[in-house]
Amino acid sequence: MDHREALIAASNNRANLNYVAPGIEVQGLSLTYPDEPNALIDINLSIPGGEVTAVIGPSGCGKSTLLRCFNRMNDMLEGCQYSGSITLGDLNILDPMTDVTLLRRRVGMVFQQPNPFPMSIYDNVAYGPRIGGLRRRRDLDEVVENALRLAALWDEVKGQLGKNATVLSLGQQQRLVIARAIAVQPEVLLMDEPASSLDPISTLRIEELIYELKQSYTIVIVTHNMQQAARVSDRTAFLNQGQVVEYDATDKIFTNPSQRATEDYITGRYG
Amino acid sequence: MAEGRYDSGDGSVAGRQHISARFSAELEAIKNALLEMGGKTESQINLATRALLNGAGDVAQEVVAMDKDINRMEVDIDEQCARIIARRQPAAFDLRLIISIAKVTTDLERIGDEATRVARMALKSSIREPVRGAESQTMAIAEHGSAMLRRALDAFARLDVDAAVRVLLSAQSAQTDYEEGMVLLQAAISNDPTSLKSCMDQIWALRSLDRVGDHACNVAEQVVYLVTAVDIRHVDEPTLVKLLDSGADT
Amino acid sequence: MTNPDMFDYPDLNSARIRDEKINTLMTAATGAATLLAVVSVVAFLGFIVLLGGAWLAEEQALSATVGQQHSSNFELLLFGGRELASSGGVLPAIVGTVVLTLLMAVIVAPLGIVVALYLTEYSGGGWPTQLLRIGVQNLAAIPSIIYGVFGLAFFVYVIGGRIDELFYASNLPTPTFGTPGLLWASLTLALLTLPTVIVATEEGLLRIPSSLREGSRALGATRVETIFRVVLPAAAPSILTGIILAVARAAGEVAPLMLVGVVRYAPTLPVSIEAPFLQLEQKFMHLGFYVYDLTMHAPGSEGRVGIVAAASLLLVSVIVSLNIVALLLRVRLRRTYVQSGV
Incomplete structure (x- = not known):
């Protein structure tokens, strides 16, 4: 199956009302690297598909590291070692035989700082599909338009797709980056503090976008902004020192957490 | 008038929609839930009064049963308020809306309790004999309280400060009925000491119905707070009148 | 007038004057250096353009009087004049x-x-x-x-x-x-x-x-x-x-x-x-x-x-x-x- 067929199959799949993106099962995940021997310790999480799961915790608690396990971005770190397992549907993410480039087409990622490539808006969104082998202009046009519409950016940029992406506002850039990520039709979207460099209104836009995207994507968002986690997520995991302290429905975590440490953290009594 | 700021062209709770449409929807839903609860307490009062005056036992039973619903609604709405505060961190109008809704539920629930009390009196007296002595006063007080409640809830629904202040100003107008009723019932007791039990029940009922107006006032005060952010509890009548007069340029 | 709570900065004015003097001095010094650089470059280019141009003009005049086939400056430069022929x-x-x-x-x-x-x-x-x-x-x-x-x-x-x-x-x-x-x-x-x-x-x-x-x-x-x-x-x-x-x-x-x-x-x-x-x-x-x-x-x-x-x-x-x-x-x-x- 070539990339074009795969994309079409994926979007048809998504068009089905009963479609639910697959969840992620994390079992006994530990991660070490030379600078940080206890980066993650025995993480067990069952992240449901088609929902937004927030990971909160103090700086350096390992939340970004955990997120980067899901698309094996930690592989770029020197001397990084995993144990345990992470599965996405039928895919064993941590298996050394897993093709990370294929994995990353199923698990997209959005970073803290908007990082559009210094090229046109169109080329940014078309980047992933092109890498995947989509060449026909008509197919690309369609993919680009759909992705920009989903990212709620189409109306703002439709007349200027040839314009350099770096001239967009930060908030628009971040939505562009989200469009770029969903253009390859991933099943999971990882977001690493996606709004921390944005102004409050742009932040709300991103949050609203997250809410709308969760219909068809499993979303895991790392944020140091607890209120943001409260606003956008269905489930929240509180991480501290590489361990999951509490993982529950967001309503529960923010109104009546069961762990003292969680309560201290979300009420600002931490440390 | 201040509520001009919150004129909603699009049917939302207050003016323009939030960026998060879901937040707007949540506020809309909680406000509607409150108004529904208000409507229910209002009909509860009316039914309880009818039960009392006509000695209708089945209606009284119905009122007592309704109280369960009212209580459940209060808990639900309060829970939603807590959830919205925890998850949405509302500010300004949204914050006042949540605070006033949480307070209004308490008053509505109390009204429900008063209605239930009246209904229980009705059950007791319906076993013995229908009430006699202060029917017209009881009727007047009940109607007055119920009307105040209705107008306060209307004011809440429409964010109408003028209407809310008028509710507050009308609070005293049932006072004479209440005093007259009390005098009549006291006289009835002196005339016929055997009617003491029945008359005492009636006095309690009268008092409960009178309290409905007080709770309606509290609701109206929350409307003024919600729209103008001014706390008018414990403010005397002349100041209220001034507020009404100066309404145009607030 | 003298409020004991107020801080008193007697030297504020003189410090400001000193800063301004330094600023003026720096502006003058950097400006002079830049001027020197610009003058050198202009002089250098002027030297080449003037002398080279004068030579070309002279050569053209010479060619015209002698009646050689090279008549334009351009050709003169490209193919060499009397002295460049070798x-x-x-x-x-x-x-x-x-x-x-x-x-x-x-x-x-x-x-x-x-x-x-x-x-x-x-x-x-x-x-x-x-x-x-x-x-x-x-x-x-x-x-x-x-x-x-x-x-x-x-x-x-x-x-x-x-x-x-x-x-x-x-x-x-x-x-x-x-x-x-x-x-x-x-x-x-x-x-x-x-x-x-x-x-x-x-x-x-x-x-x-x-x-x-x-x-x-x-x-x-x-x-x-x-x-x-x-x-x-x-x-x-x-x-x-x-x-x-x-x-x-x-x-x-x-x-x-x-x-x-x-x-x-x-x-x-x-x-x-x-x-x-x-x-x-x-x-x-x-x-x-x-x-x-x-x-x-x-x-x-x-x-x-x-x-x-x-x-x-x-x-x-x-x-x-x-x-x-x-x-x-x-x-x-x-x-x-x-x-x-x-």
Whole structure:
């Protein structure tokens, strides 16, 4: 199956009302690297598909590291070692035989700082599909338009797709980056503090976008902004020192957490 | 008038929609839930009064049963308020809306309790004999309280400060009925000491119905707070009148 | 009036006056230095333009009175006037310079980019890399004549000699590649300018934020795809800057070229409109050398300065033209690939 067929199959799949993106099962995940021997310790999480799961915790608690396990971005770190397992549907993410480039087409990622490539808006969104082998202009046009519409950016940029992406506002850039990520039709979207460099209104836009995207994507968002986690997520995991302290429905975590440490953290009594 | 700021062209709770449409929807839903609860307490009062005056036992039973619903609604709405505060961190109008809704539920629930009390009196007296002595006063007080409640809830629904202040100003107008009723019932007791039990029940009922107006006032005060952010509890009548007069340029 | 709670700054005013004095002084000093630099450059260019132009005008007048066939300034410059006739004119020297420089650029650009890519993207960044980096930077400090010696010894004799043995044995003992020529001169200049290109490219690559690389990798691109589709395009303006610097330096070099291929007079151009278009083994003429040669060997003494100035004017013009072309290219690239992030 070539990339074009795969994309079409994926979007048809998504068009089905009963479609639910697959969840992620994390079992006994530990991660070490030379600078940080206890980066993650025995993480067990069952992240449901088609929902937004927030990971909160103090700086350096390992939340970004955990997120980067899901698309094996930690592989770029020197001397990084995993144990345990992470599965996405039928895919064993941590298996050394897993093709990370294929994995990353199923698990997209959005970073803290908007990082559009210094090229046109169109080329940014078309980047992933092109890498995947989509060449026909008509197919690309369609993919680009759909992705920009989903990212709620189409109306703002439709007349200027040839314009350099770096001239967009930060908030628009971040939505562009989200469009770029969903253009390859991933099943999971990882977001690493996606709004921390944005102004409050742009932040709300991103949050609203997250809410709308969760219909068809499993979303895991790392944020140091607890209120943001409260606003956008269905489930929240509180991480501290590489361990999951509490993982529950967001309503529960923010109104009546069961762990003292969680309560201290979300009420600002931490440390 | 201040509520001009919150004129909603699009049917939302207050003016323009939030960026998060879901937040707007949540506020809309909680406000509607409150108004529904208000409507229910209002009909509860009316039914309880009818039960009392006509000695209708089945209606009284119905009122007592309704109280369960009212209580459940209060808990639900309060829970939603807590959830919205925890998850949405509302500010300004949204914050006042949540605070006033949480307070209004308490008053509505109390009204429900008063209605239930009246209904229980009705059950007791319906076993013995229908009430006699202060029917017209009881009727007047009940109607007055119920009307105040209705107008306060209307004011809440429409964010109408003028209407809310008028509710507050009308609070005293049932006072004479209440005093007259009390005098009549006291006289009835002196005339016929055997009617003491029945008359005492009636006095309690009268008092409960009178309290409905007080709770309606509290609701109206929350409307003024919600729209103008001014706390008018414990403010005397002349100041209220001034507020009404100066309404145009607030 | 005297509030004990108020802070009192008696020296505030004098401090401000002192600051202003320093500011005025600095403005004057930096301004004077800038003026000096501008005056030098203007004087230099004026010298060349005025003297060169005067010589050309005089030459034209002379040609007109004598009735020679050269009548325009342009032809005079290109084909040589009365005193330039022995060297065959300036045109072959211009062609030689341009061809040499372009060939050098074609060689040095990919080589420099690849080395810079290795240094930034592939090597671990440990001490061997640092050593290599320091080595490269020091290469730029070696006098250019040494490059000429190396080019003659290594390219001409070792490599050229071997090529002759292998492919042109029938012509021996007459050397084909085993003698100074265009290819060896280009290679020598490429080696000379390699550090410039490497350093500029490396700086460009290092300026690309790692978030762009991560963004590309997160979309399922491999490392190579990331380099070719994101990193290199984004660094293109810096790379081009490096090449411009390299071209500017190479076009002005004379000393090493005297050892590896430039001659005073070459009967044919190294390029032609017929196959094989480019004669890599040919010796060629060069403007820089031409200026040198004129200065040292032109007949008479009264006209010498004028001739030299005219040739210098041409040399400067050629280099400026090459740079302008490169600059335009860079502006175009920059419009396409705006430096993102920082």
